[in-house]
Amino acid sequence: MTVNAVGKECVEVDRAYLAGLIDGDGAIMAIIEPHSEKKFRFRVRIEVKVTQKHEEDVSFLPKLLGCGLIRTNRTTYEWITRDQQHVLRILSMVRPYTRMKNRQMEIAMKIIRTPIRTQGDLLRVARLADALARFNVRSNNRRRNYATMIETHFSSND
Numbered sequence: 001m002t003v004n005a006v007g008k009e010c011v012e013v014d015r016a017y018l019a020g021l022i023d024g025d026g027a028i029m030a031i032i033e034p035h036s037e038k039k040f041r042f043r044v045r046i047e048v049k050v051t052q053k054h055e056e057d058v059s060f061l062p063k064l065l066g067c068g069l070i071r072t073n074r075t076t077y078e079w080i081t082r083d084q085q086h087v088l089r090i091l092s093m094v095r096p097y098t099r100m101k102n103r104q105m106e107i108a109m110k111i112i113r114t115p116i117r118t119q120g121d122l123l124r125v126a127r128l129a130d131a132l133a134r135f136n137v138r139s140n141n142r143r144r145n146y147a148t149m150i151e152t153h154f155s156s157n158d
Contacts, residue, residue, distance in 0.1 A: 009093060014064060018090070019097035026050040027136060028091075028104045030111055030129035032146045040122045042150060044129065046087045046108045049080040065090060088112045107132045126150045 010018070022028070027049050035043035052058045055070070058079040062068050067090075068081035081087060091105045098105060111128050114121060126146035133146075 009089070010064065015094050016097040018061075018065075019094040019099075021050045022048065022094060023098050023100040025052060026101070028101060028108050028132065029136060030108065030132045030146070032126055032129055032150070038116075040116065040119055040150075041153070042122060044111060044116070044122075044125050045082055046084065046112055047080065047082045048087050048090060048108075049078050051076050051078045053077070084112050101135075104132060104135050123147055123150055 027047075029047045029049075031045045031047055032042055033045070034041060050058055050061065053076055055072070055077045058077050059070060061079040062070065065081075065086070067083055067086035068079050071078045071080055081090070088109060091109050095102065095105045095109075107128055111125055111132070114125050114128075116122050116125060126149070129146045
């Protein structure tokens with residue numbers, strides 16, 4: 001993570017540039033997956049990624065932000081981070097500069113900040129995850145309704 005002379009994370013121009021990358025070529029996604037160690041057998045994670053055709057367009061991000069990794073596939077390179085504290089820090093840092101994904105960032109940050117103490121909390125977070133999924137165009141064909149998935153999992157006696 002880069003720190004400028006007054007101790008702030010990243011300089012303003014880096015924050016604005018990163019906001020533009022996320023707005024244009026990024027994705028903010030909620031993932032609810034089974035997790036045996038969690039009280040209600042599910043965990044919620046927010047994932048942030050930026051996809052580019054050229055590796056050098058994302059290769060600086062792990063060093064700049066102190067998190068994430070670069071993944072490759074046949075034609076693109078992705079910077080991706082799933083650590084919730086890093087995601088929250090990054091979204092908080094770039095949100096003032098974003099133009100397109102402000103509402104997505106708001107929902108993602110609410111998901112991260114919501115403690116899951118009851119089944120009702122988990123269902124509320126699942127509904128937020130469903131709302132976040134509706135923003136992602138590529139999710140249309142493979143979108144899961146997380147709230148329904150969770151409700152089905154819980155029996156009426158739970």
